[in-house]
Amino acid sequence: MLQKVEGIVIRKVDYGETNVILTLFTREKGKIGVMARGAKKPKSRLSSVAQLFTYGHFVYQQGRGLGTLNQGEIIDSFRGIKEDLFKTAYCAYMIEFLDKVTEEQNPQPYLFEHLWQSLHQLDEGADPEVITFIFEMKMLRQAGIGPQVDHCANCGRTEGEFSFSIREGGLLCERCSHLDPNRIPLSQPAARLLRLFYHFDLNRLGNISLKKQTKDQIRFVLTTYIDENSGMVFKSKKFLNQLNKFE
Ligand SMILES: [Zn+2]
Numbered sequence: 001m002l003q004k005v006e007g008i009v010i011r012k013v014d015y016g017e018t019n020v021i022l023t024l025f026t027r028e029k030g031k032i033g034v035m036a037r038g039a040k041k042p043k044s045r046l047s048s049v050a051q052l053f054t055y056g057h058f059v060y061q062q063g064r065g066l067g068t069l070n071q072g073e074i075i076d077s078f079r080g081i082k083e084d085l086f087k088t089a090y091c092a093y094m095i096e097f098l099d100k101v102t103e104e105q106n107p108q109p110y111l112f113e114h115l116w117q118s119l120h121q122l123d124e125g126a127d128p129e130v131i132t133f134i135f136e137m138k139m140l141r142q143a144g145i146g147p148q149v150d151h152c153a154n155c156g157r158t159e160g161e162f163s164f165s166i167r168e169g170g171l172l173c174e175r176c177s178h179l180d181p182n183r184i185p186l187s188q189p190a191a192r193l194l195r196l197f198y199h200f201d202l203n204r205l206g207n208i209s210l211k212k213q214t215k216d217q218i219r220f221v222l223t224t225y226i227d228e229n230s231g232m233v234f235k236s237k238k239f240l241n242q243l244n245k246f247e
Contacts, residue, residue: 001062002070005029008115009054010095014040020050021066024058025098025115030106034060034067046072053078053091053119080123089243090128092236094118094135100232101143114138117202129215130197130208136222137198145229149195152176162191164221166228184224190217 007026015021018040025031039050049056049072056074060067081087098115102108118131140146148170151158155176162171165180171191172183186194193214210218226232 002059003029003062003067004057004059005032006075006112007032007056007058008095008112008119009050009052010099010115012050012052018044022050022069023099025095025102025112026058026107027109027112028107030108030112031099031102031104032060032067033104034058034069036069036072039069048077049074051077051082053081053095055116055119076120076123078119078123080125081119086243087122087128089236089240090132091119091122093234093240094132096234096236097136097139097232100234101139111138111142114202121202121205126205127209129219130205130210131202133193133218133222134197134200134202134205136226137200140226140230141198143230146198147171147194147225149191149198154179161188162186164191164194164225166224169229184217184221186217186221187214190214190221193218194221 005024005026005028007024009022010025011023013021015035018038020036020039022034022036023031024034036046036050038044039046041047046069054074055076055078056072058069059071060069081091102111118135122128122131137146151171152162152173153165153168153170154172157173157175160173162173163177163183163185165172165183167180167182172180177183
């Protein structure tokens with residue numbers, strides 16, 4: 001049966017001399033795999049659409065296993081991302097995260113919209129780190145391991161100053177701070193932003209700009225939380241870290 005979907009290429013693996021297997025994250029069907037036969041030949045009509053991060057319409061033949069890609073039409077190739085090593089690295093990390101927390105053939109139009117918005121905003125020049133923080137929060141929620149950022153993870157208090165406890169899985173108020181000697185100190189703007197990013201809709205991003213210190217704290221909290229609680233290892237994260245050292 002012929003299927004038409006709107007999707008973004010999130011993985012590309014060579015298969016034989018001339019073929020590639022693409023993983024698409026689609027609005028209609030969630031994550032799917034398709035074989036693009038001959039896509040490695042420069043003259044193939046599939047070669048331009050069979051590129052990582054490409055957003056387009058795809059027509060494929062659904063077999064019992066992997067579908068076969070018949071046609072593709074680019075909607076946006078996100079050139080602003082592909083021509084920038086840093087943006088490419090952030091993008092690679094986001095799609096690797098998405099890939100890890102989603103199942104095949106499970107439609108999640110909301111996640112598709114979030115992925116598309118993230119790439120679009122990145123392409124348009126929004127702060128890659130802020131986009132990534134919001135993306136990480138969404139992926140943690142998707143994986144069912146979102147941190148508690150609305151109130152103290154222990155007593156539920158919403159007022160006052162907070163630190164972040166990896167062990168308690170979220171914010172810790174001053175009264176409960178003794179529970180975790182390894183809690184991570186937070187400035188109050190950082191605590192508020194963690195909450196905002198958790199609930200954030202990217203449509204509302206606008207021109208948000210963060211102080212370096214705030215960003216450093218949020219990055220440290222999210223990186224440590226993901227390392228300790230997700231059990232996931234990201235190939236793309238190593239490259240991203242190396243790049244950031246040179247920045
Ligand atoms: Zn508390």
